[in-house]
Amino acid sequence: MITLQWLYTLVGLMFAAYAVLSALDGGNRKRFGNAAFWGLMALSLLAGDYLGDLGNGLLVLGLAGLAGLGLIGRSAPPTTSDEARDGFAARHRNRLFLPALVIPATAMVGTLLWMWTPLGESGFIEAKRETYVFLGLGVILALGILFAWLRPPAIAPLQEGRRLIDSIGWAAVLPQMLAALGVLFAAAGVGDVIGGMTRTAIPDGSVFLTVAVFGIGMALFTMIMGNAFAAFPVMAAAVGVPLLVRGYGGDPAVIGAIGMLAGFCGTLMTPMAANFNIVPAALLELKDRNAVIKAQVGTALPLLAINILFIWWFAF
């Protein structure tokens, strides 16, 4: 059976190649820092399950130390000039989109086949991980097409991949760090404290204000945790179930479903949701790392108000 570990191995080998290429990159003053950073990521992906919890903890300290002390930096792997790219674009025209579309198309067709045909019961692929497996397969297919068609140097995909990952830098690892921080927050009982504080903020006897505190609480706690999943059980326990459902007789389906979406409005407004808000800023090479959040606030706030109104209208 193809499991998630196959993909970890594939991505791990990729990071290992970045580490080796970084170490060999004489043009980068911080080449050994980069090599160590991507090397640790490779180790985590290839052998994380064998390092033990403490080993993984030390690995994370290593990543944080390398990034925090400024020991990693951007590199300039060999690539084509803008003029050459204009030339390629003019020559190959829309055919260039095909390999780009192979990845989502493979992921899409594969996932649909697995969802709607008997293939899904074949057990070839770890359950619920089909899309990831087909994403990896799509990458391999697209690489095959590109090699057969454009014949780049054999090392080119790894050098181009390193160019991108170095431009993203530590932001590529931050989402995983934040997810781990969320686990520690939960273990320390942060949710109970926030839930208690939220309850004290609720005025008696007003359904609308209770709904508003629930929705705003979902958004705010999501902003703190970077993740609506962590906020939902806390807000459900503090306000949603005892007050809205049991106290005022609201429909639990509406309160649950739209309450979660109120939390998603918070996700749009926090740097803690790094994979949605900080990573793209790095990926698009924006100077302001909060630029994506700033573009989202104007959508998130009205939508939060609308979600609160929806709960009030539909649940009662």
Add this chain to the structure above:
Amino acid sequence: MTEYLPLAGILIVVLGFALRLNPMLVVTAAAIATGLLAGMDLRRVLEVFGKAFNDNRIIAIVWVVLPVIGLLERFGLQQRAAAVIRGMKRATAGRLLILYLFYRQVISAIGLHSTAGHPQTVRPLVAPMAVAAAEKQAGPLDEKTDEKVKAYSAATDNVGLFFGEDIFFAIGSIVLIQQTLATYGYQLAPLELALWAIPTAIAAFLVHGARLMMLDRKLSSLPRSGGEGDHPKNGEGVGGEASAITPPPRFAGFPSPSKMGRNG
């Protein structure tokens, strides 16, 4: 007072992000402080932190697409994407992003949310297309406008994903809602929960779509800077405009004070 001690970690995060310290250090410091205040010893904190990091490796899988995306950039994909948009007379940044918003919501609603995303679609296609469209509207973009159009491209992906995916009943957040409410004795069908995601999905499309149309209005009202001579108004790009997507230095120290309030 001591019951608020676990919140110290949150304070560290908020302060650290506000002071623009390196987030990797801030998060590590917050994790260690939170764990110690919760009564763990340092070794235990590292174990919990390390195990959670390892359990979340699935987040790293998406980087598998980078070699292909980089290779396609090497062969001019971004330039071609921009040229296609320049060839479309009626294309604007806002219209293009509204179309992408709709696409992103639909594929997320049918469970195909991982087939698009910032590395897969926004960097190679959506952002360069939106920038090319904006250049047709406003002429060569100054840096602030260029960053804004790119940021809106990323934002549109997020809005489409968040307010589409919950319509698909077999997704993590729906399962979580169902499980949480089940512990209180409320047995709900996932489909019932997914149905209630539809009103918000429509509202999200309308609100974000309206903001994208405002982005268009703002782009069209910008004074067309730069000489017309080196910048054809429409038609196939002859080249030379590729500079629109060359990277500025990343995370330079000064934040750009964009006034987002005017948009919403």
